[in-house]
Amino acid sequence: MKLKLRIWRQKDANSKGKLVDYDVDVNSHMSFLEMLDELNEQLVEKGEEPVAFDHDCREGICGTCNLYINGRPHGPVRTTTCQLHMRHFNEGETIVIEPFRAKSFPIVKDLIIDRSSFDRIVQAGGYISVNTGSARDANETLIPKPIADEAFNSAACIACGACVAACKNASAMLFVGAQISKFALLPQGKAERKTRAEKMVAQMDAEGFGACSNIGACSAECPKEISMANIARMNREYFGAKLTSTNL
Amino acid sequence: MSWVAQTLNSTLGRKLVVALTGLFLCTFLIVHASGNTLLFRGDGGQAFNEYTKFMTHNPFIKTVSYLLYTSILVHVVYTAILTFYNQKARPVEYAYSKPSANSTWASRNMGFLGTILLIFIVIHMKTFWYEMHFGNVPIVSYEGQEYKDLYAVVKWAFSQWWYAVFYVISMVALSFHLVHGFRSGFQTLGANHPKYNPLLSKLSWAFGIIIPAVFASMPVVVFLQSL
Ligand code: HEM
Ligand code: SF4
Ligand code: FES
Numbered sequence: 001m002k003l004k005l006r007i008w009r010q011k012d013a014n015s016k017g018k019l020v021d022y023d024v025d026v027n028s029h030m031s032f033l034e035m036l037d038e039l040n041e042q043l044v045e046k047g048e049e050p051v052a053f054d055h056d057c058r059e060g061i062c063g064t065c066n067l068y069i070n071g072r073p074h075g076p077v078r079t080t081t082c083q084l085h086m087r088h089f090n091e092g093e094t095i096v097i098e099p100f101r102a103k104s105f106p107i108v109k110d111l112i113i114d115r116s117s118f119d120r121i122v123q124a125g126g127y128i129s130v131n132t133g134s135a136r137d138a139n140e141t142l143i144p145k146p147i148a149d150e151a152f153n154s155a156a157c158i159a160c161g162a163c164v165a166a167c168k169n170a171s172a173m174l175f176v177g178a179q180i181s182k183f184a185l186l187p188q189g190k191a192e193r194k195t196r197a198e199k200m201v202a203q204m205d206a207e208g209f210g211a212c213s214n215i216g217a218c219s220a221e222c223p224k225e226i227s228m229a230n231i232a233r234m235n236r237e238y239f240g241a242k243l244t245s246t247n248l
Numbered sequence: 249m250s251w252v253a254q255t256l257n258s259t260l261g262r263k264l265v266v267a268l269t270g271l272f273l274c275t276f277l278i279v280h281a282s283g284n285t286l287l288f289r290g291d292g293g294q295a296f297n298e299y300t301k302f303m304t305h306n307p308f309i310k311t312v313s314y315l316l317y318t319s320i321l322v323h324v325v326y327t328a329i330l331t332f333y334n335q336k337a338r339p340v341e342y343a344y345s346k347p348s349a350n351s352t353w354a355s356r357n358m359g360f361l362g363t364i365l366l367i368f369i370v371i372h373m374k375t376f377w378y379e380m381h382f383g384n385v386p387i388v389s390y391e392g393q394e395y396k397d398l399y400a401v402v403k404w405a406f407s408q409w410w411y412a413v414f415y416v417i418s419m420v421a422l423s424f425h426l427v428h429g430f431r432s433g434f435q436t437l438g439a440n441h442p443k444y445n446p447l448l449s450k451l452s453w454a455f456g457i458i459i460p461a462v463f464a465s466m467p468v469v470v471f472l473q474s475l
Pocket of ligand 3: 059080
């Protein structure tokens with residue numbers, strides 16, 4: 001299938017970028033990343049600089065392949081870019097490809113962004129300090145199935161950043177809500193429960209992410225279907241912690 | 249910074265303030281809308297004028313009204329702060345974006361809708377609140393008691409077509425603001441539960457349509473009567 005690509009090219013963090021047009025002829029069974037691989041091979045053959053884009057697992061679990069495709073994070077289907085296939089596009093279509101845009105996700109080169117702000121939020125409180133023992137000991141802590149499932153749903157977040165990309169405020173609340181929730185729901189997470197909520201929210205604010213306007217674009221675009229209930233839970237955890245924790 | 253200041257300066261704390269003031273304004277709207285339906289009594293405005301006298305003299309109502317003015321101010325200031333930082337969080341816009349694929353127009357335009365409401369509130373306060381308190385409102389008497397004839401002011405204001413149209417447009421903005429805002433305020437307070445979510449969504453629609461419709465009916469009816 002013949003396609004016209006309009007891709008954001010930017011030499012480095014400090015340069016000004018612009019959209020550049022490319023024509024490609026690809027197989028509809030290709031994944032979106034394979035399509036870009038094909039384009040890059042052509043560019044290298046012509047002696048041009050290939051398009052820099054991030055990817056790792058190519059099986060929808062690492063969250064690295066963040067591209068803003070035709071006005072939506074990860075494109076028209078609710079999945080990661082590596083799991084998106086060219087059959088979802090039409091013959092002759094123009095596809096606009098941009099990096100995720102947020103002050104807290106600075107562009108490194110072309111379509112590659114720096115998401116270390118997410119890492120710093122996790123470092124601020126996304127851990128537990130109690131010894132949980134070996135695998136065998138895990139069965140000693142009884143957790144009702146519905147709660148385990150709920151925590152697992154939150155833990156499914158792959159830190160891809162689509163929520164930030166989709167949000168008109170570049171808010172990271174769905175991501176942070178999921179991080180706080182997966183610990184708050186489980187007994188192992190109780191030890192640092194209040195401090196965690198306070199520290200992760202403080203770090204999120206320090207990184208410069210926006211606030212939540214509850215528009216729901218994050219959840220609608222999240223490839224792991226993290227729900228808005230995670231944001232409501234984060235609010236409860238945070239306000240509760242602020243009122244009752246001993247951190248002055 | 250004290251923990252209170254720290255909380256109120258966090259993104260979550262700011263949203264908490266917006267939600268609390270916004271939902272308080274919602275309860276006020278219920279009282280305001282139901283009280284004003286006295287305009288439709290067909291008694292030449294007696295019930296309405298008696299009601300406005302009560303509302304401007306009862307000490308409890310007066311105290312609540314100061315809380316109300318403060319809430320409007322705080323709501324506006326905090327939403328302005330939020331909007332300012334929210335825009336800073338994405339300094340470079342997307343070249344091509346399709347937000348309608350994942351969110352409603354009202355939810356993305358609360359600042360625009362709120363600005364219309366602010367302009368409306370200022371003009372509304374000038375026409376009625378300022379006139380009632382400091383202007384020259386004609387006096388009527390019922391059973392020997394004197395009342396300010398605010399009913400006459402309402403009739404005069406709404407008999408001008410552009411004033412009635414301005415009211416109706418503002419109420420459309422209020423409707424969009426509330427349909428998103430009502431549900432959003434509860435979500436900010438942490439209310440998100442599978443048992444109550446459907447009810448909250450329905451309430452949000454009902455509230456956001458019924459209240460503005462009641463308000464908008466007043467200029468429409470008074471204008472039609474004035475013809
Ligand atoms: C009768 C008047 C008003 C009522 C009942 C009202 C109600 C609400 C409610 C319930 C919310 C949701 C709070 C939340 O998301 O947690 C809200 C949000 C908002 N309001 Fe109002 N409001 C009123 C007037 C105004 C005015 C005059 C302005 C501004 C100039 C304004 C600007 C906003 C903005 C920008 C938001 C969204 C904040 C965000 O980003 O989350 N509102 N309002
Ligand atoms: S919440 Fe969803 S969209 Fe956001 S980072 Fe996690 S997986 Fe990605
Ligand atoms: S490359 Fe790992 S999720 Fe797409």
